[in-house]
Each structure stands twice: as structure tokens, then as C-alpha cells.
Amino acid sequence: MNFVEARNKMVDGQVRTADVTDLRILAAMLELPRERFVHPDQAALAYADIDLPVAGKSGQSRRCLLRARTLGKLIQAADVQENERVLDIGGTTGYGAAVLARLAREVVMLEEDTSLVALARKALAECGTHNVAVVTGPLTAGWPQQAPYDVILLEGATEVPLKNLAGQLRDGGRLLAIEGRGLAAKAMVYRCDAGMLSGRPVFDAAAPILPGFVQPPAFVF
Helix, strand or coil: CCCCHHHHHHHHHHHHHHCCCHHHHHHHHHHHHHHHHHHHHHHHHHCCCCCCCCCCHHHHCEEECCCCHHHHHHHHHHHCCCCCCCEECCCCCHHHHHHCCCCCCEEEEEEHHHHHHHHHHHHHHCCCCHHHCEECCCCCCCCHHHHHHEEEEEEECCCCCCHHHHCCCCEEEEEEEECCHHCEEEEEEEEEEECCCEEEEEEECCCCCCCCCCCCCCCCC
């Protein structure tokens, strides 16, 4: 398979057509070998317009590499600047963190699946991405050790409020997440002002729910 050709087609046919116009994001996606961020037997699917399942430990939960158009639109909505620190939650195999690393000063990628962490560290090193710190822990807890962040991005969807993550944002910081399940889901951008979050929808989107971000079942009488 010609991966360079596939990469160009992904950017031109999926990302640009989704109104991603930030040249930094487009350049990063044209440069990064996305096929290195999946298992070798999935390389032929690396540029498909899907949320690509990646095998986690024991197959406990369906984890996915976000489709390129969704990731690009989320990052564009975050308006990441070159002097900023980003927390990437649920980074799976590190592709999103690698894109963010080409925009920001520093990226902290949080992943709780140790097998995915190993794959991410290998892929990031192979791509010469040195400003990403890959850390392991529960996704819902964020990573307060290196807070505050200018941007927090969830690489997946949530059904629960994100108030606990607001405390890890710098004043004026942005939090990006897909809220909801299925066709009703929306990509949201929140801004932290004086410790308070205010948000607005930015586009329709859908993504797998991240571990720990599923709404608990309601009690039924």
C-alpha cells in the first residue's frame, strides 16, 4: 500500500472537506505516518474514514483511534497556540498527541490502558516527537500533577459532566469534548473564566464513549 498517497487522500478527501482550514493541522496530518499508530495488521485501515478500533488489554473496552476529520475539527476548535500546554485524555496510540505536539509547546497524553501506552510511546519515538509526555492513570481523574493546562482535549465521548477537569484548566483555558451518544452527540468547547466553565456546541459529531465517562444506569422503580 502506498501510505503517502493514502495520507494525501485522507487530508484532501476527509479533513479539508470537513472545513479544517488550519494549515498547521493539515501539515501535521500530511507529515505523520498514521499507519505507525496502529498494530501492523491494521496498517491498511489507518487512513479509512472510521473510528478505528485498536486492541486494548484483554479487549475490555472498545477503544478507537478517532477518525481524522473528527480529530482535526476538535483540534481546530481548541485554537492551540505554540506556547501552550495541552492535556490529551484517552490518547490511545498517540496519533492525536503527535498532531497536537506540532502545534503546542508541550503535550501530556493520558491513557489508562498500559498496552496502548506502550504502543504510543513506540510510535511517538519513531516519529521523532519529543514534546509529548505519556502518562498512565484513570482517564476521569485527568493529570493534576502538571496542571494547569491551556487546553484539555478528550479523544472520545462523554455522557457525564466534566467539572472535575475544569480545575485543571488555566484561566482562559479551553476544554474540548464530544458529549452524548450516537446521532445526538455534539462536539463542545468550554472556556474557563474565573474557575467557571461556559460552553457552546461547535459541530455535530459522534465517537465511542471513553472508559469512566459512561452515564450510570438510572434507578427504575
